[in-house]
Amino acid sequence: MNYPATGYHHITACAGAAQEDVDFFTGIVGQRLAKQTVLMDGRFPHYHLYYSNANIEPGSIMTTFPYSRIQGRRGSGQVQSITYTVAPGTLAFWQRHFGRHKVEHGPVQERFGQRFIRFHHPVGMAFEVMEDKSDKRAGWSTPEIGESEAVRGFYGTVLSVRDVTEQEKFLIEALGFRKTGVDGSYHRFEIGSGGANKTLILVHEPDRAPGSWSFGAGTVHHIALWVADDEAMAAQKAIYEELGYTDASEIKDRYYFHSMYVRSPGGILVECCCNVPGGFEKDEPADKLGTKLHLPPWFEHRRQEILATLEPIVAPETATARA
């Protein structure tokens, strides 16, 4: 079987208040605000905010729907934590940084021999900075976070599952991951060349109550894997359908990319997506990315209604212009 997925493209979570979310990702994580747009599903306007590394590389893009209208419930069957890579030797910097900003965080821990610190978004979701010596992607810098300390992109995700068996079968049979290790309750899967941006870890939590699947503040909604093009998307959809994952969605036009979703047996929603010509620069030039709200053309007639509903946000200038 020839599998199309190559690694992560983006990861999407439901945040709470929008400004709080902007402050967290631009100020605490230190990503750039790469795009301001809206959630394209449903009747109610919600932001869709994109944060990334310096070059807006697939595999560095964290996106959020600030969704304070409905509260989600964290639990099993969900992404438990999202892991960013940082340079070896920088965890002491991050510890001081989290301390200075009173960000809830844990001690230095180790998983599969790599050191990391777990820290929390104000709405409760967990993130990690993990030292990785191979990842050379260019992080974004801020007045507080230099290029040498910056997060470079995703290492991967930690998914909480009550049972490993069916999720493992899905990762291998439907997506082409291979299992590369077990460390206590952690099961590691890698795709392609493995390592940063190509790793997914299951944490086996047999007694943890399931989290919510519907949109709700404080929960990760989906992970998105990157495939080459629409042909690869169609091939992936055919793999799902042949195996019996008949819920696989149509290939959706998300304006900046194309997307297709399926539910995985552990409970986590998995998207595959591919680039489209123009990408994030379809509606604003490279040097203006993230500076203002853009709606997809099919929402333009609702602009006034949408703007009236959304909480105004202000991003630090250093998050949208080269710092």
Added chain:
Amino acid sequence: MNYPATGYHHITACAGAAQEDVDFFTGIVGQRLAKQTVLMDGRFPHYHLYYSNANIEPGSIMTTFPYSRIQGRRGSGQVQSITYTVAPGTLAFWQRHFGRHKVEHGPVQERFGQRFIRFHHPVGMAFEVMEDKSDKRAGWSTPEIGESEAVRGFYGTVLSVRDVTEQEKFLIEALGFRKTGVDGSYHRFEIGSGGANKTLILVHEPDRAPGSWSFGAGTVHHIALWVADDEAMAAQKAIYEELGYTDASEIKDRYYFHSMYVRSPGGILVECCCNVPGGFEKDEPADKLGTKLHLPPWFEHRRQEILATLEPIVAPETATARA
């Protein structure tokens, strides 16, 4: 919220060998063989066999993919049992009938005050005949099963879930069911006027390992609810998407009806489908229904390859002609 689903349309399981399946549904359950066609997804040919009551009514249609190539695993997150209604006072007949045919079955049991017997398909799946005094639908009769004893259609399904909360929220918020009772570990939900064909029961089995989601012999693949038309299908898809069930599939042309699938949080795949003009009589007249294999037009060019792969089946004449 205006919910489109009105009750069941069909229920689909992966059987094992095809002839064994035909013998079970036509000889043991006593349904008519209403259509012989093929699974429309994937590269490998599999039958899709439809069994029903006398009038092929939505809510009486049991369908199977004989799927002996791959074995499934039964468990939680699946349909545990499919319940047919029978007339009050007929359980003694059914007990003798199962005994005579050496069909694995249990004693008379009661759930929510209704008496039923559970019995098993040769490949292991559970079915039930349940006495119901209100259901007046016309059953099919066979040389052994008279009209007065025949199964009339579905009462409903029993779905095994490890947690009730999120599945309950889905049934109510996404589909419009209401919760109408708890009996031990059973939680009952009804839609519309409730009762036969409009009832879904969750059985709470917190410690049961999850069953497989992919196609595999011995497991139920999905339940399908009936909605009015394509407009109702689109409305249901919009409900799913607004809630964040983003995996909801496109509306698929299944030739005899249109279908759309989503995964529910308990693990069960839920289809909604609607009639299309002609329905099951698009490719054979009413008096020939089920007598031979029909392929959808887009598979006709593969007819020889498909026929060469499929196990020949013979249905008793009394299962396709009015008995």
